[in-house]
Structures are given as C-alpha cells and as structure tokens.
Amino acid sequence: MQQARRHLLEQGVVLPSALDDRLARSWQRSWNAGLAPDSRGEGQGPVTGPSFARLLQRNAQLLAFARPVMDFIYRQVRGHHSMLVLADAHSTLMHTVGDDGFLDQAQRVALRCGESWHERERGTNAIGTAVAERTALQVRAGEHYLAQNGFLHCSAAPVFTAQGEVAGVIDISGDAFASQPHALVLANSAARMVENSWLKSRYPEHVRIHLHPQAEGLDTPAEGIVVLTTEGVLVGGNPEGMRMLGLSTGDCFSLRLEDRLQHRLAKLLAQAGKLPQALYLPDGERLHMRVHRPEPRVLRPAPRARPNQPASAPSRPATGASPVAAPEGPDALARCDTGDSLWQRAARQARRLLHTPVPLLILGESGVGKEVFARACHDSGPRAGQPFVAINCAAIPESLIEAELFGYAPGAYTGAQRSGSPGRIREADGGTLFLDEIGHMPVLLQTRLLRVLQERQVTPLGGGPPAGVDFALMSATHAALDEAVADGRFRRDLYYRINGFALRLPALRERSDFDALALRILRGFMGPGEADEAQGPADAPGAGKACEGAGALPVAPDLLAALRRYDWPGNVRQLSSVLQTACALREPHEAFIGWQHLADDVREALRRHEPGLAGAGVEGVGYDTAAAATTHPVAKERAAAGAWQPGPDTGSLKQLSHQVLQRTLQTVNGNVSEAARRLGISRQTVYRRLRSAS
Numbered sequence: 001m002q003q004a005r006r007h008l009l010e011q012g013v014v015l016p017s018a019l020d021d022r023l024a025r026s027w028q029r030s031w032n033a034g035l036a037p038d039s040r041g042e043g044q045g046p047v048t049g050p051s052f053a054r055l056l057q058r059n060a061q062l063l064a065f066a067r068p069v070m071d072f073i074y075r076q077v078r079g080h081h082s083m084l085v086l087a088d089a090h091s092t093l094m095h096t097v098g099d100d101g102f103l104d105q106a107q108r109v110a111l112r113c114g115e116s117w118h119e120r121e122r123g124t125n126a127i128g129t130a131v132a133e134r135t136a137l138q139v140r141a142g143e144h145y146l147a148q149n150g151f152l153h154c155s156a157a158p159v160f161t162a163q164g165e166v167a168g169v170i171d172i173s174g175d176a177f178a179s180q181p182h183a184l185v186l187a188n189s190a191a192r193m194v195e196n197s198w199l200k201s202r203y204p205e206h207v208r209i210h211l212h213p214q215a216e217g218l219d220t221p222a223e224g225i226v227v228l229t230t231e232g233v234l235v236g237g238n239p240e241g242m243r244m245l246g247l248s249t250g251d252c253f254s255l256r257l258e259d260r261l262q263h264r265l266a267k268l269l270a271q272a273g274k275l276p277q278a279l280y281l282p283d284g285e286r287l288h289m290r291v292h293r294p295e296p297r298v299l300r301p302a303p304r305a306r307p308n309q310p311a312s313a314p315s316r317p318a319t320g321a322s323p324v325a326a327p328e329g330p331d332a333l334a335r336c337d338t339g340d341s342l343w344q345r346a347a348r349q350a351r352r353l354l355h356t357p358v359p360l361l362i363l364g365e366s367g368v369g370k371e372v373f374a375r376a377c378h379d380s381g382p383r384a385g386q387p388f389v390a391i392n393c394a395a396i397p398e399s400l401i402e403a404e405l406f407g408y409a410p411g412a413y414t415g416a417q418r419s420g421s422p423g424r425i426r427e428a429d430g431g432t433l434f435l436d437e438i439g440h441m442p443v444l445l446q447t448r449l450l451r452v453l454q455e456r457q458v459t460p461l462g463g464g465p466p467a468g469v470d471f472a473l474m475s476a477t478h479a480a481l482d483e484a485v486a487d488g489r490f491r492r493d494l495y496y497r498i499n500g501f502a503l504r505l506p507a508l509r510e511r512s513d514f515d516a517l518a519l520r521i522l523r524g525f526m527g528p529g530e531a532d533e534a535q536g537p538a539d540a541p542g543a544g545k546a547c548e549g550a551g552a553l554p555v556a557p558d559l560l561a562a563l564r565r566y567d568w569p570g571n572v573r574q575l576s577s578v579l580q581t582a583c584a585l586r587e588p589h590e591a592f593i594g595w596q597h598l599a600d601d602v603r604e605a606l607r608r609h610e611p612g613l614a615g616a617g618v619e620g621v622g623y624d625t626a627a628a629a630t631t632h633p634v635a636k637e638r639a640a641a642g643a644w645q646p647g648p649d650t651g652s653l654k655q656l657s658h659q660v661l662q663r664t665l666q667t668v669n670g671n672v673s674e675a676a677r678r679l680g681i682s683r684q685t686v687y688r689r690l691r692s693a694s
C-alpha cells in the first residue's frame with residue numbers, strides 16, 4: 001500500500017493492480033478531487049442542531065427500520081472494539097451504536113453523527129465509496145485514502161429504495177475484527193433486512209410478491225420482493241427480487257409484470273395469502289412465491305402528482321387510495337411531465353387516444369422532444385412492452401427507405417443481406433411504428449405506405465407473400481405538412497390517414513418548466529442522486545447555501561438565469577447537449593455547473609442575451625473566473641466568512657476576475673493548484689488568466 005501511495009503522489013495515478021478495482025477507482029476520484037492523502041480531509045464540519053434534526057426528519061423512515069436491525073447486529077458484535085453506523089444517501093452519519101472505547105477513537109477522525117464521509121471530503125472509505133460504487137465493500141487499514149484513517153477497518157453496504165436509489169448505508173467499523181469477511185456479510189445482511197422490512201410496510205396498498213428458489217427461503221433476508229400496482233404495473237422491488245425476475249429499475253412504473261411473466265395478475269391474486277406457489281419463469285426456472293394482496297382501505301380520491309414534481313424522481317407510493325380505485329404509479333408520460341401546461345395539455349390529449357386506433361401526428365420544432373413524447377405514449381398505452389420502432393424518414397437515403405420499411409426478399413437487390421429482411425414495419429408488429437420527419441418521405445413511397453396502412457399487410461421488395469401487421473401509428477414532423485400537401489409534395493390521402501389527431505409540443509422557450517426539465521436532464525448525466533446531491537442536506541454548511549436561488553438545480557444562479565432567458569433555437573436537444581458538455585467539463589470536486597463549463601460559442605450565445613453583459617469581451621476567461629469566484633461553493637463560503645466580495649463598483653468583469661484570482665493566490669500562498677481548486681477552474685485557466693493580465 002505504501003508503494004501505491006508513493007506512486008499516486010508521484011504520478012497522480014493509481015498503481016494498476018495495487019487495489020481492488022472499486023477502491024482503485026475511488027482513490028483516483030479522491031486524488032482528482034484535490035484531496036491530499038496526508039491531509040485531515042475536507043470536512044466542512046458536522047451538521048448540528050436544528051439542521052441535524054431536519055436531516056433525521058428527512059430520513060425518519062430509514063432510521064426507524066434501521067435502528068432495530070443495528071441493535072440486533074450490535075448485540076452479536078458487542079465487545080469486539082467496533083461500531084455500527086447508519087449514514088444517509090449523501091454519506092452523512094445519522095446514527096451510531098458501538099463499544100465506548102472504539103467510539104472515542106472514532107471521534108478523533110470525525111467518525112461521528114453529523115459528519116459527512118462523502119468521498120469528496122474523506123477520500124476512499126467504506127461509507128462514501130459504497131455510495132459512490134452502489135455496492136457493498138470493505139476498506140481495510142491502508143486502503144483508506146487518508147493516511148489518518150489507516151487504523152480503521154470498515155465494511156459497508158448500501159440500502160436501496162424500491163426503485164434502486166441509494167437511500168443510505170450501513171457500516172461496521174472497527175479494528176482487526178471488522179476486517180474479516182464476516183463483517184461484510186453482516187453489513188450486507190443488515191442492509192437487506194432494512195430494505196425488506198421497509199418495503200413490506202411502505203406499500204400497503206399494492207400487491208407484493210415474495211420470491212425464493214426454495215419455499216423455505218421465503219420470509220428470510222434472502223427473499224426477493226417485487227411490488228405491483230393493483231393493475232399489475234411494476235412499482236419496484238428489493239435488489240434480489242428485481243434480479244430474480246430479470247427486471248431493471250427502468251421497468252418501474254412502465255412494465256406490466258404479466259407481459260414479462262405470462263402470468264395473469266388475477267390468477268396471482270387468487271393465490272394470495274395461501275401456501276407458497278410455484279412460479280415458472282420464461283426460461284423454465286422455477287421459483288417459489290407468496291403473494292400478498294393490498295390491505296383494504298377506505299375509498300379516497302386518487303392523489304395527484306404535484307405539477308413541478310421532478311419527473312424522473314421515483315413517485316412515492318400512493319397513500320390513502322383504495323385498492324379498487326388505486327392509482328398506479330405514474331406512467332411514462334407522467335414521468336416526462338415536468339410541469340409545463342402546454343406539454344401537459346398535449347399529454348392529456350394523447351392519453352385519451354392511446355386506447356383507440358386513432359393515429360397521432362406530433363408537431364413541433366426540431367428538438368422539442370417529439371420522439372421522446374411518442375415513446376412515452378407507447379410506454380403508457382396498451383402496447384407497452386411490445387416493440388417501439390422509430391424510423392427517421394429524413395435520415396435514411398431515399399434509395400434505401402423502401403427496403404428499410406417494407407423489407408426485401410433474399411437477393412432482392414445488390415448489396416442486400418442474403419437472408420432478406422422483414423423490414424421495420426413488420427418489426428413493429430404488435431407495437432408502435434413511429435415515423436419521424438414523415439414530411440421527408442418520397443412521394444412514391446407515400447403511395448406504398450398508404451396501402452400498408454389501409455390493408456395492414458406488407459409485401460417485401462422483390463416479391464414474396466404479403467404478411468399481416470398490426471401496429472399503432474404515430475408520426476412526427478417539424479415541417480408544415482399542410483403546405484406540403486397544398487403544393488403536391490405530400491399525398492392528401494396519406495395526410496388524412498396519419499393525422500387522426502394532431503397535437504403540438506411547445507418549443508423550449510415557450511415552456512414554463514425550465515428548471516424542472518433541466519433537472520430531469522441533469523439527473524440523466526450526473527447519475528442517480530448527484531443532481532440533487534449538490535443541494536446537499538438543504539441546510540448543510542457550505543454547498544447547499546452556495547446555490548441559493550437556484551432551487552434544486554446544481555447550476556450557478558447567474559448562469560441559470562441566463563439559461564432561462566436564452567431562446568434555445570435547438571430546443572430540448574440543445575439544452576441537453578449543453579448540460580451534457582457542462583457535466584463532462586466539471587471537475588470531480590465541483591458541485592455546481594458554472595460559466596467555465598460551457599463551450600465558448602454557447603457562452604457567447606448566452607451572453608448576447610444577457611442585458612448587462614452585451615459589451616463585455618467574447619474571450620470570456622475573465623467572465624468565467626468571476627462567475628466561478630462568486631458562485632463556487634468554496635469561494636462563496638469564503639465570502640460569507642468575511643473575505644473579499646465583489647461589489648457593484650469594483651470594476652469590469654475582467655478586473656474583477658483578476659482581483660479574485662490575486663486574492664485567492666495570496667490566501668493560498670501562491671499555490672496555483674490550490675487556487676484553481678478553490679475557484680473551481682483548471683490550473684491552465686489560472687496560468688492563462690495570469691498571462692492575460694500581465
């Protein structure tokens with residue numbers, strides 16, 4: 001380990017094979033975050049007082065289910081110079097129980113309630129690394145990134161929510177005792193016990209299926225559990241249950257279990273509460289299951305989703321709804337709903353038509369999310385689980401569209417696959433065919449498509465018997481199809497055939513849900529929890545406060561304001577790509593996206609929309625540094641502590657940024673790396689900035 005440490009200090013990279021892969025990744029993250037292995041870490045001090053009380057309040061359920069399990073485990077390990085820890089999803093310690101002697105020792109390295117053991121602050125450690133890697137693991141002695149934690153041996157296992165998000169971590173820390181494999185087994189079993197008891201009590205109005213390969217395994221911590229709505233839509237499950245049935249978290253709220261298992265829900269319910277039953281999976285494997293019916297409740301109206309509830313957040317289980325009128329979890333359309341009323345209107349219209357054969361024509365500018373919307377309609381309708389086949393008519397060369405759509409017989413044309421092809425239309429059989437940019441379909445093919453739509457039969461190119469097809473049709477275009485009809489570029493009869501109902505999706509600049517939509521997109525790029533994590537415990541010192549005004553978005557407030565004002569000609573696609581680039585340019589230790597994470601052309605385009613900045617130079621270095629200095633958490637923290645703050649009369653942005661840089665360099669005694677880290681910019685930017693000022 002000493003050699004690995006030396007190598008890291010000298011080369012800045014982890015020595016290959018020195019550590020288990022997960023720990024090696026973690027060491028590298030810790031190094032990249034700017035943590036010095038011989039430092040005392042970057043803790044911002046413990047969360048205390050009312051803030052700590054609120055933290056406990058937010059995690060009340062997890063605590064309630066974890067405490068008895070921790071007490072039980074502690075009784076098994078008492079006297080072994082160790083402790084059990086429960087941390088939240090951000091690695092902040094909430095509850096500990098352990099031997100007095102060891103608790104005292106642990107206090108000395110801040111292993112105590114209220115302290116964060118996030119990797120960013122403490123480097124590789126079992127709690128923070130189990131959260132980052134989403135897996136149970138051990139970190140023993142010198143494997144800890146900070147040398148001062150080398151006396152600890154820790155085993156930690158994440159506790160997952162029913163939708164696969166990390167809810168918290170259970171850790172066993174101690175001296176040599178905790179380094180043994182059984183400590184990891186204990187931590188893992190504790191996490192499974194917490195998940196299972198939480199899951200059982202959390203969904204009283206849902207159907208619960210308990211599973212195990214052996215009947216005797218039911219009701220043990222090893223059992224799998226999945227939860228369904230009374231209509232059979234998957235709500236979630238424990239990791240074991242999801243694994244046994246080959247489900248992924250992406251299936252939650254969209255998959256009907258009977259489509260996957262070929263078991264009727266009614267039949268499953270009929271077996272509820274009886275002795276364990278055999279359940280055969282599609283591959284022939286046999287499991288034992290016990291089905292629990294929802295508990296009867298008084299009828300109450302279905303709760304509605306809050307309009308600005310972040311769309312990709314797992315919806316909470318319905319509370320207070322009856323098993324008969326119970327609403328299922330939000331479907332795919334509801335999960336795309338980030339609160340804009342124009343978009344919601346389109347979704348309402350589409351939803352009414354999903355159970356009818358009426359073809360939808362989705363209109364809207366390029367990049368507004370027409371295909372995303374069509375896919376969500378499909379996933380929310382009766383054909384969910386069947387194929388969704390999207391064809392971009394503008395992207396396929398005209399000469400190939402016919403073969404691509406209708407398929408071809410073996411050897412139908414030069415360059416064709418020898419075995420022939422069924423064509424995309426037949427691939428959509430049973431599901432949905434989505435024709436994007438339908439306005440670009442060549443007129444001759446429009447005639448063939450019309451015939452398929454009328455006859456519901458496809459005849460492959462080069463001959464062969466026609467094959468019957470059954471699909472729902474959705475089309476989309478950003479072009480004015482009625483104009484194309486008027487000047488003869490699009491067949492009128494086909495236009496009427498595809499336009500059973502036309503709905504229009506709003507351009508991004510017309511939407512009122514910018515923040516919620518951006519958060520949804522960021523979640524996709526930052527990974528589960530991280531987009532919200534920047535908010536931290538809302539009142540934790542430092543990070544959360546630095547983003548005041550930005551709501552839940554980990555974006556510097558002035559940048560967020562500019563993003564909101566921008567007119568987004570490329571719509572959601574453009575926003576998505578800007579956020580993706582910014583996430584990629586963000587250094588691992590940077591909690592917020594700032595101006596410095598934008599490409600030059602984007603920064604320039606945004607600034608053209610900024611009333612007060614129109615005259616500033618385009619080069620932008622000064623601007624991004626100033627922005628970083630005023631919005632980066634560390635800088636803001638310093639400002640709050642009484643250090644220099646830019647005032648309105650301090651000069652141009654370029655001067656401001658130079659002053660910030662100079663003062664930061666003074667504070668850190670000229671250490672460029674440290675200054676760059678504090679300002680949230682790269683060392684190269686610091687040097688460039690110094691050069692441009694001289």
Ligand SMILES: Nc1ncnc2c1ncn2[C@@H]1O[C@H](COP(=O)(O)OP(=O)(O)OP(=O)(O)O)[C@@H](O)[C@H]1O
Pocket residue numbers: 336364365366367368369370371372373436437476477478520521572573574576
């Ligand atoms: N609701 C959404 N949540 C997250 N990302 C979205 C959403 N809607 C659209 N996007 C992003 O925007 C991109 C473009 O969406 P989509 O392809 O559906 O737009 P479109 O209107 O069909 O575009 P075009 O007219 O160019 O075919 C997607 O790849 C995705 O990255």
